[in-house]
Amino acid sequence: MSYEIIEKLKKEIASYKDDVKMEHVGMVTEVGDGIAKISGLSRALSQELLNIETHEGDISAIAFSLEESFIGAVVLGDAQKIKVGDRVKQTGKVVSIKVGPELLGRVVDPLGNPLDNKGVIYGDESKAKDYPLERSAPSVVARESVNTPLHTGIKAIDAMIPIGRGQRELIIGDRQTGKTAIVVDTILNQAQDNGRRRVICVYVAVGQKNSKIAKLVKTLEEKDALKYSIIVSAPASSPASLQYLAPFAGCAIGEFFMDNKQDALVIYDDLSKHADSYRQLSLLLRRPPGREAYPGDIFYLHARLLERAAKLNKELGGGSLTALPIIETQLGDVSAYIPTNVISITDGQIYLESDLFYKGLRPAVNAGLSVSRVGSSAQTKAMKKVAGRLRLELAQFRELQAFVQFASDLDENTKNQIARGQRLTEILKQVDNEPIPFEKQVLTIYMATNGYLDDVKVGDVRVVSDKIIDNIEKLREDILKKIRETNQMDEETEGKLKEALVELKGV
Amino acid sequence: MRYSVNNYVEAFAEVVKEVPQDKAVNGLLRLLVRTGDIKHSGKILESIHKKLVIEKGGKWVNVEVAREQMPKKGLLKSKFSGKDYIDYKINPELVAGMRITINGEEEVDNSLHNKLKKLFNHN
Numbered sequence: 001m002s003y004e005i006i007e008k009l010k011k012e013i014a015s016y017k018d019d020v021k022m023e024h025v026g027m028v029t030e031v032g033d034g035i036a037k038i039s040g041l042s043r044a045l046s047q048e049l050l051n052i053e054t055h056e057g058d059i060s061a062i063a064f065s066l067e068e069s070f071i072g073a074v075v076l077g078d079a080q081k082i083k084v085g086d087r088v089k090q091t092g093k094v095v096s097i098k099v100g101p102e103l104l105g106r107v108v109d110p111l112g113n114p115l116d117n118k119g120v121i122y123g124d125e126s127k128a129k130d131y132p133l134e135r136s137a138p139s140v141v142a143r144e145s146v147n148t149p150l151h152t153g154i155k156a157i158d159a160m161i162p163i164g165r166g167q168r169e170l171i172i173g174d175r176q177t178g179k180t181a182i183v184v185d186t187i188l189n190q191a192q193d194n195g196r197r198r199v200i201c202v203y204v205a206v207g208q209k210n211s212k213i214a215k216l217v218k219t220l221e222e223k224d225a226l227k228y229s230i231i232v233s234a235p236a237s238s239p240a241s242l243q244y245l246a247p248f249a250g251c252a253i254g255e256f257f258m259d260n261k262q263d264a265l266v267i268y269d270d271l272s273k274h275a276d277s278y279r280q281l282s283l284l285l286r287r288p289p290g291r292e293a294y295p296g297d298i299f300y301l302h303a304r305l306l307e308r309a310a311k312l313n314k315e316l317g318g319g320s321l322t323a324l325p326i327i328e329t330q331l332g333d334v335s336a337y338i339p340t341n342v343i344s345i346t347d348g349q350i351y352l353e354s355d356l357f358y359k360g361l362r363p364a365v366n367a368g369l370s371v372s373r374v375g376s377s378a379q380t381k382a383m384k385k386v387a388g389r390l391r392l393e394l395a396q397f398r399e400l401q402a403f404v405q406f407a408s409d410l411d412e413n414t415k416n417q418i419a420r421g422q423r424l425t426e427i428l429k430q431v432d433n434e435p436i437p438f439e440k441q442v443l444t445i446y447m448a449t450n451g452y453l454d455d456v457k458v459g460d461v462r463v464v465s466d467k468i469i470d471n472i473e474k475l476r477e478d479i480l481k482k483i484r485e486t487n488q489m490d491e492e493t494e495g496k497l498k499e500a501l502v503e504l505k506g507v
Numbered sequence: 508m509r510y511s512v513n514n515y516v517e518a519f520a521e522v523v524k525e526v527p528q529d530k531a532v533n534g535l536l537r538l539l540v541r542t543g544d545i546k547h548s549g550k551i552l553e554s555i556h557k558k559l560v561i562e563k564g565g566k567w568v569n570v571e572v573a574r575e576q577m578p579k580k581g582l583l584k585s586k587f588s589g590k591d592y593i594d595y596k597i598n599p600e601l602v603a604g605m606r607i608t609i610n611g612e613e614e615v616d617n618s619l620h621n622k623l624k625k626l627f628n629h630n
Contacts, residue, residue: 012626020615022614023614023615024612024614025613026611039611
């Protein structure tokens with residue numbers, strides 16, 4: 001063993017080239033709260049990676065504010081090791097992360113270091129690619145329209161607020177309304193969404209509790225979903241600099257898969273905390289505060305991040321990067337600064353309401369306020385066929401809902417509409433961590449919108465519909481298979497389904 | 508510090524254009540006593556000196572050597588112009604060799620410390 005070490009050292013020493021050259025240097029003049037002020041380095045680039053030479057080793061920092069006589073840098077390591085007078089050198093590189101398929105199933109920090117005690121990520125680091133955290137979004141020419149669905153496994157979303165691959169759909173709601181539950185279901189559903197390319201899921205945790213991240217990892221492991229997922233973790237205990245970088249790191253990882261002709265999904269949980277960390281850094285760097293003390297470029301921060309979600313054209317491989325940012329509102333206030341910013345950047349939003357959640361309507365999606373601006377063009381024909389009617393009937397039900405308590409005084413038609421609406425609301429309820437494949441969703445919605453559940457008690461609707469679907473799966477698998485494979489429900493399949501439903505209801 | 512080093516330097520550089528240098532220095536010292544920043548006078552005066560050298564077209568050169576008997580000062584001085592200011596310092600941390608920094612911005616590090624560091628950081 002010692003022979004090998006000596007040989008390696010000999011090789012290193014022999015191959016060392018003594019090339020003395022002029023380097024640009026600076027000096028730390030002030031340090032504290034994860035921020036360092038550096039004099040000199042007048043040629044440093046914005047976002048350039050700097051190397052601070054401390055007595056305890058080198059520490060990286062990012063050139064953040066380029067002022068007239070100093071640089072405001074964000075320290076990426078332990079800022080307490082840095083002392084005034086420490087030398088700083090330019091690296092000529094921007095912050096980047098090493099990416100490769102080896103990242104699948106791993107939990108990493110925003111700089112790509114493993115956090116899961118599973119050892120080193122890359123056997124041969126030279127094979128991993130360096131992806132810059134900040135990169136310009138694909139141009140108009142490089143893109144094509146969203147045309148493939150990204151099924152979440154949640155009936156209310158896949159039917160009424162469909163998401164396409166390459167879309168940016170915001171998930172917004174108060175605390176404890178099931179925002180993370182939706183994205184976890186979406187990750188789990190990718191394992192059963194056959195007939196399309198498997199989506200690689202990147203979950204970015206910004207300012208979350210470590211216990212929450214550990215729980216998520218456990219769930220993904222138990223459901224065998226970790227093998228196609230990557231978790232980028234910048235928990236609440238990590239410095240603001242890492243929380244600020246985490247979404248960009250997740251995006252860079254997603255871009256690697258997109259560039260390799262694959263479909264990736266990046267979940268930013270959540271951008272409210274990301275905005276808070278950026279505000280902290282900006283205030284410490286003495287940038288002028290604006291509305292709610294956020295800096296003036298907070299809109300650009302999120303716009304440039306979310307603009308990187310794209311569906312690439314066929315010449316570039318046809319890969320996609322879907323973004324699901326999460327925003328936490330305070331007391332349902334969607335008109336606050338960050339929520340309005342992100343709403344205007346994204347291609348739609350899924351609005352979750354506390355009231356609905358406490359009424360037991362879970363997922364607590366407010367179908368009236370939620371919208372998907374581009375997803376409908378990616379929806380499968382089968383789902384489109386049944387969902388149009390669902391949306392219409394639910395909208396009518398919402399208008400009549402106020403009259404539910406006067407049901408006895410209403411005419412027959414109105415009563416029927418209310419009864420149908422109640423059943424439709426019931427079938428949209430779902431439990432956590434049990435996403436439903438799209439073909440089963442189509443059947444359930446078909447049953448409810450075509451009156452097959454009208455004579456079932458509201459409280460029994462879910463049980464009855466689940467039983468019918470189970471029986472169809474066992475006895476008439478061909479119907480599900482046809483919908484799954486063709487993504488359509490043609491007349492022949494519809495005829496077969498009607499037959500089966502009449503038969504099974506009799507049973 | 509009541510005012511930053513840069514503020515003092517900028518103010519002095521402006522004043523010295525209008526009044527004789529010795530008068531400006533006296534005024535500055537009085538000001539430093541009044542503001543309580545006299546304890547930082549070394550740093551402030553060095554910064555002023557540096558600014559004046561650079562403004563006159565010279566270079567502020569810091570030469571760090573590992574040991575006292577290192578290169579002859581005269582030989583080194585001949586490599587620079589008369590406008591340049593050369594500051595010598597002994598820094599045992601360098602182990603051997605020397606490090607030259609120009610205007611606090613550009614550096615040639617030919618020390619053994621740097622060579623060893625590069626050798627061990629090399630992948």
